[in-house]
Every structure is written in C-alpha cells, then in structure tokens.
Amino acid sequence: MSKSAQLFRMATEEHICPFGLKSKDLLEREGYKVEDHLLTSREQTDTFKKQHSVETTPQVFIQNTRVGGYEDLRSYFNKAQAGQQGTSYxxxxxxxxxxxxxxxxxxxxxxxxxxxxxxxxxxxxxxxxxxxxxxxxxxxxxxxxxxxxxxxxxxxxxxxxxxxxxxxxxxxxxxxxxxxxxxxxxxxxxxxxxxxxxxxxxxxxxxxxxxxxxxxxxxxxxxxxxxxxxxxxxxxxxxxxxx
Structure with a gap:
C-alpha cells in the first residue's frame, strides 16, 4: 500500500514558500505520494490558516492527521533540526x-x-x-x-x-x-x-x-x-x- 500525504503550501505570483518546496521534497524522499495543494493568494492562505487554527504554512497531513510545518515534518521522520545550530566551524x-x-x-x-x-x-x-x-x-x-x-x-x-x-x-x-x-x-x-x-x-x-x-x-x-x-x-x- 503506497503512502500518501497532503501538503498545503503558499505559491502565489509574488511568493513561493521555500519550506513548502522542502516539505514536498522530504515527503517524496521518504516514499510518500504527495497531494500538493497550492494556496495561490493571500486570502486563500488566510482562510486555510483560520480553518485549521494554524499560524503558518506549509502544513502537512498524513493519514488525515496534521503533522505540521517543515520542522515538524523533520521531527516526524526523526531528522535533526534544519539549518546551522549553535557554534560551528x-x-x-x-x-x-x-x-x-x-x-x-x-x-x-x-x-x-x-x-x-x-x-x-x-x-x-x-x-x-x-x-x-x-x-x-x-x-x-x-x-x-x-x-x-x-x-x-x-x-x-x-x-x-x-x-x-x-x-x-x-x-x-x-x-x-x-x-x-x-x-x-x-x-x-x-x-x-x-x-x-x-x-x-x-x-x-x-x-x-x-x-x-x-x-x-x-x-x-x-x-x-x-x-x-x-x-x-x-x-x-x-x-x-x-x-
């Protein structure tokens, strides 16, 4: 049985959310078929956030359960926090x-x-x-x-x-x-x-x-x-x- 996930991400003419693209990439690398839902306007994005009581996008749903944004998704797959953390050479x-x-x-x-x-x-x-x-x-x-x-x-x-x-x-x-x-x-x-x-x-x-x-x-x-x-x-x- 193939794994599937729903991704809701902002993609307007003015702004394409980088974390939405990274979430899609991560899901695909983990073997998920992604239902990619684009929020193509600020109004549509605001409506989605209000409907699901969230403050940010993207949002990922797996088996009809909300996982959250990109960092939440990394945590879901037991991956380290993205980006440089703390002191580093x-x-x-x-x-x-x-x-x-x-x-x-x-x-x-x-x-x-x-x-x-x-x-x-x-x-x-x-x-x-x-x-x-x-x-x-x-x-x-x-x-x-x-x-x-x-x-x-x-x-x-x-x-x-x-x-x-x-x-x-x-x-x-x-x-x-x-x-x-x-x-x-x-x-x-x-x-x-x-x-x-x-x-x-x-x-x-x-x-x-x-x-x-x-x-x-x-x-x-x-x-x-x-x-x-x-x-x-x-x-x-x-x-x-x-x-």
Whole structure:
C-alpha cells in the first residue's frame, strides 16, 4: 500500500514558500505520494490558516492527521533540526577547502608541482581574499563583533572598518606579485595585532566570543581559527620579505 500525504503550501505570483518546496521534497524522499495543494493568494492562505487554527504554512497531513510545518515534518521522520545550530566551524572549513582546491587547480594549470611553495602562497592569498569578502559583505555587522576583542579596534573603530580592505589588499597583492615592501608591512601589522588580540581575549582573559573572521553574523567561536588566520598573515609577511 503506497503512502500518501497532503501538503498545503503558499505559491502565489509574488511568493513561493521555500519550506513548502522542502516539505514536498522530504515527503517524496521518504516514499510518500504527495497531494500538493497550492494556496495561490493571500486570502486563500488566510482562510486555510483560520480553518485549521494554524499560524503558518506549509502544513502537512498524513493519514488525515496534521503533522505540521517543515520542522515538524523533520521531527516526524526523526531528522535533526534544519539549518546551522549553535557554534560551528562549517563556514571557515568551507572557505579553507575551496581555496585549497583553487590553489591546487591554479598550480596545476600553470604547470607547477601541486606540492610547492607556489601552491602554499596561493592558498594563503586566496584564503585571505575569501575571508575579506565575507567581512565586506556586511561591514556594520563585522565591526560590531570585531571591536569586542581586537585591541586596536576597541580604541579606533575606524580601524575595524579598514581591516577587511587591508586584508583583501594583502591577498590580492600576493597573487599579483607586488613588491614586498608595499604588501608585507600591512600583512604583518594586521596579523600581529590580530594574533595578540585573540591570545589575550581567548587564552588569557578566557572570554567566549564569536569570531568575526567570516563576518559578523557567523557562529564561529573565537579561538584557533582566528589565530590561524592571523598567523597566516604574519607568516606571509615574513615570507614576502625573505623571498
């Protein structure tokens, strides 16, 4: 006997409910035949909610029993809550993984050995550039988080606004092969200040903070990852002078 479910979801010309589509996908992946009922106007949606005494759509019914919305449906199938919950290193790991693959790809296309100084330089530069992009997406949110632990940002708020631009400049400058004297000092400056700030906030003061390394709205905990980012900058600055 085939399993069936009724799904009522909002789908108007102005708005298609993403959770309705996800509910339909989940039901189908669980082997259910879905009776897909579209609520094609605000009035129709309001009438449905009033009729069933619910506040939101979509709504799923299985065996004539209301299961609820998308999160209720996930719970019904014993699945974890959707979306990122709590602190997570996922955003940083995603950036590091992609920039590593990009550096390997560029090295391969340029005819260099995959395991080489050139690949490492690219990895550091691309990672710094990608992290700068994350910060630049919302400077306001980034600075709100950054100035709570950066020792210079606390005293000079404008430094917090300049930081992502400096980081991007260093990453792009490394890739472009600009002279060391025009790039390395900036890398050493922000990397050194950042490393000292993280060490003080996390390892001395024992504060539990969110890292602004991937933007102000992230749930990445301040600590090892942010310290690694700053050590990358310090190492890059020293290497540019040595090279």
């Amino acid at each position: 996922t955003p940083v790991m995603a950036i590091f993984s992609v920039t590593l693959l990009l550096s390997l790809a560029f090295s391969f296309s340029a005819g260099f050995s995959l395991i080489s100084i050139y690949t490492l330089e690219l990895f550091v530069a691309l990672t710094m550039s990608a992290l700068a992009i994350q910060k630049l997406q919302d400077l306001f949110s980034f600075t709100n988080s950054f100035i709570t632990y950066d020792l210079v940002g606390m005293k000079v708020v404008r430094y917090a606004y300049a930081y992502p631009f400096i980081e991007a400049y260093v990453g792009i400058g490394m890739i472009a092969g600009l002279p060391a004297f025009s790039v390395a000092p900036f890398s050493l400056l922000i990397g050194g200040i950042g490393a000292i700030s993280v060490i003080k906030a996390v390892y001395i003061d024992k504060r539990e903070l969110k890292c602004a390394c991937v933007g102000g709205d992230s749930n990445v905990p301040l600590g090892f990852i942010s310290l690694t980012e700053n050590l990358f900058m310090i190492g890059a600055g020293i290497w540019m002078f040595v090279k």
